Amino acid sequence: MPNLFDLKLVFTQIPKLLEELPVTLELVFFALIISFLLGVVIALIRVANVPVLSKIAVAFVSLMRGTPIIVQLYATYFGIPIFLRYVNYYRGTEYNVNGIPGIVFAIIALGLNHSAFDSETIRSAILSVDKGQIEAGKALGMSNFQVFRRIIFPQAGEVALLPLGNSIIGLIKGTSLAFSCGVVEMTAVGKILAGRNYRYFEVYVSLGIIYWVITLVLEFIIKRLEKKVRVPKEAPELKAEELEALRKNLQTVSAARPVKEGVANGVC
Amino acid sequence: MAFVEIRDLSKKFGDNQVLDHIDLDIEKGQVVAIIGPSGTGKSTLIRCLNRLEKPESGSISFHDQKYDLTTKNHKEILSLRQHTEMVFQQFNLLKNKNALENIMEGLVTVKKLGKEEAREIALREIDKVGMLDRINHYPAHLSGGQQQRVAIARALSMDPELLLMDEPTSALDPELVGEVLLTIKTIAQEGNTILLVTHEMDFVRKVADRVIFLENGKIVADGTAKEIFDKPSNERLRQFLVKVKMLEGSEYNI
Ligand SMILES: Nc1ncnc2c1ncn2[C@@H]1O[C@H](COP(=O)(O)OP(=O)(O)O)[C@@H](O)[C@H]1O
Ligand SMILES: [Mg+2]
Numbered sequence A: 001m002p003n004l005f006d007l008k009l010v011f012t013q014i015p016k017l018l019e020e021l022p023v024t025l026e027l028v029f030f031a032l033i034i035s036f037l038l039g040v041v042i043a044l045i046r047v048a049n050v051p052v053l054s055k056i057a058v059a060f061v062s063l064m065r066g067t068p069i070i071v072q073l074y075a076t077y078f079g080i081p082i083f084l085r086y087v088n089y090y091r092g093t094e095y096n097v098n099g100i101p102g103i104v105f106a107i108i109a110l111g112l113n114h115s116a117f118d119s120e121t122i123r124s125a126i127l128s129v130d131k132g133q134i135e136a137g138k139a140l141g142m143s144n145f146q147v148f149r150r151i152i153f154p155q156a157g158e159v160a161l162l163p164l165g166n167s168i169i170g171l172i173k174g175t176s177l178a179f180s181c182g183v184v185e186m187t188a189v190g191k192i193l194a195g196r197n198y199r200y201f202e203v204y205v206s207l208g209i210i211y212w213v214i215t216l217v218l219e220f221i222i223k224r225l226e227k228k229v230r231v232p233k234e235a236p237e238l239k240a241e242e243l244e245a246l247r248k249n250l251q252t253v254s255a256a257r258p259v260k261e262g263v264a265n266g267v268c
Numbered sequence B: 001m002a003f004v005e006i007r008d009l010s011k012k013f014g015d016n017q018v019l020d021h022i023d024l025d026i027e028k029g030q031v032v033a034i035i036g037p038s039g040t041g042k043s044t045l046i047r048c049l050n051r052l053e054k055p056e057s058g059s060i061s062f063h064d065q066k067y068d069l070t071t072k073n074h075k076e077i078l079s080l081r082q083h084t085e086m087v088f089q090q091f092n093l094l095k096n097k098n099a100l101e102n103i104m105e106g107l108v109t110v111k112k113l114g115k116e117e118a119r120e121i122a123l124r125e126i127d128k129v130g131m132l133d134r135i136n137h138y139p140a141h142l143s144g145g146q147q148q149r150v151a152i153a154r155a156l157s158m159d160p161e162l163l164l165m166d167e168p169t170s171a172l173d174p175e176l177v178g179e180v181l182l183t184i185k186t187i188a189q190e191g192n193t194i195l196l197v198t199h200e201m202d203f204v205r206k207v208a209d210r211v212i213f214l215e216n217g218k219i220v221a222d223g224t225a226k227e228i229f230d231k232p233s234n235e236r237l238r239q240f241l242v243k244v245k246m247l248e249g250s251e252y253n254i
Helices: A007-012 A014-018 A021-047 A053-066 A069-091 A102-127 A131-140 A144-181 A186-197 A200-229 A240-256 A260-264 B042-049 B074-081 B099-109 B115-128 B144-157 B174-189 B201-207 B225-230 B235-243
Strands: B004-013 B016-026 B031-035 B057-062 B065-068 B084-087 B162-166 B194-197 B210-215 B218-223
Touching (some): A007 A014, A007 A200, A014 A200, A021 A053, A021 A102, A053 A102, A069 A144, A102 A144, A131 B084, A131 B099, A144 A186, A144 A200, A186 A200, B016 B042, B016 B057, B016 B218, B031 B042, B031 B201, B042 B194, B084 B144, B099 B115, B099 B144, B115 B144, B144 B174, B201 B225, B210 B225, B210 B235, B218 B225, B218 B235
Parallel strands (some): B031 B194, B084 B162, B162 B194
Antiparallel strands (some): B004 B016, B057 B065, B210 B218
16 A cells, blocks of 8 residues: 555654744744734724724724735735835835845734734723723722723733633634745745655644644633633632631721721811 | 812703702711702712712812812822712622722722731721621622622722712612611711712611702702701602602602
8 A cells, every 4th residue: 555644754743843833933922912012002092982093993903804814914025125115215214125034024914913803802801891890990099090900901801811812823823824924934844844755734734733732732821811810609718717817906906006087087 | 168068060961951050068077968859960969079970060179178170180180089989889899809809909009008008907997897707709709788888898998088979779689778778877977978879768867967959950958857857848859758758748648
């Protein structure tokens, strides 16, 4: 029987592919930063309904969602150099257009693309925060920034955690398209390997395994995180001796200091 | 000069004049109850005083510190809010923090106290409302009455000069109203200055030093509980009291 499927090769070539894992992770890491930061900014612009900017944000999100990622990658790869040449021409600057590594274009394109999707997630998470709790924060005297940081951000974060996790998974898989910007990451290396021995199927199975494992690890981390930020189902009970200790402590403290009212409200 | 002075407070929603040039003085330690039909601006009045609502005109003074309630200055609004605290109908505890953390929140972020000091104050206040055994409970683990008691402790921990309460028992199951009213009565007797909107007329009669009847954005009657409930001079007030069954009225008897 001819060796139609080389199962051994599927596993033996995995280390070779993994050599380019750092490139994939680098793509994910930087694209993620762009996507989250820009996603929050776009979400806030739209929630606050900032004039003009809000309209631009809507158009941007629509464009990013309405065109294929591969088109966006090519458009970035060819578009940014053209833009820079224009700048060079009109302002007399000397940006070295050819010196920009392909990974920069890929990071920008992936980051922009995901920021559009993430902004929608973040926006609806922010809108899901109970208005009453926001008012409670204001009534306490919190500044707008404190209300955002202490109330809106943690609560919206909990809501957005899972969909943003899915977005990261999408991003990891999206990096496999970065070769269109000339980036040699895992998938590109796989193609090169297969080009030599014509074992295309084997290489894609190997790649499939790698991406799947990465996704599983990430899903595990996100589940753990979610459990950590979620309010526990059962009320954490206070032990009898802890309660007793609290009581005792309160008594000694109140015995040691004068009654609050007389002191605190004394100035009139 | 009164402890708290509210002057010329007016608020419109569109063409709807909800508050119509309200003046109100509150003395230190007074418990002032606002009563009136639904939709007459009781909540709006309370919410204008800490700028959750922006009025068209009005000012509030605490001793010699006067605040223009129409100001757009964020710093000034924050400073105003340090004088008051608010207890909401829906409690509005932060759902991702436990009872103790809810009370510590304002002490740490607004008053900038250290964690230890904030915790000590929070423990004292939560003990006062009888919730010391539930400091680790999250709002989801507490009954409405318990949540409201924690919310009261949260407000008092900030040591406000004026405590605003907007129907603190209206969202509660009937059997939980009592425990919250008891808590409010206790803090009233401790000398806190309170402006309270409520429909619990029996409670008002027993606890309030002063009762204000608000209708169509105006203070229509203002007096002691005795004056308001026993000798209502105003016809509109009398009709209202008949409706809430605090006064016999032949045409409404069932
Ligand atoms: N945000 C708002 N926008 C428009 N109208 C409002 C708003 N809030 C309250 N109102 C109106 O103002 C009036 C007074 O409301 P409110 O102060 O809640 O009355 P109360 O608390 O006495 O029942 C009502 O007619 C209500 O419909
Ligand atoms: Mg109301």
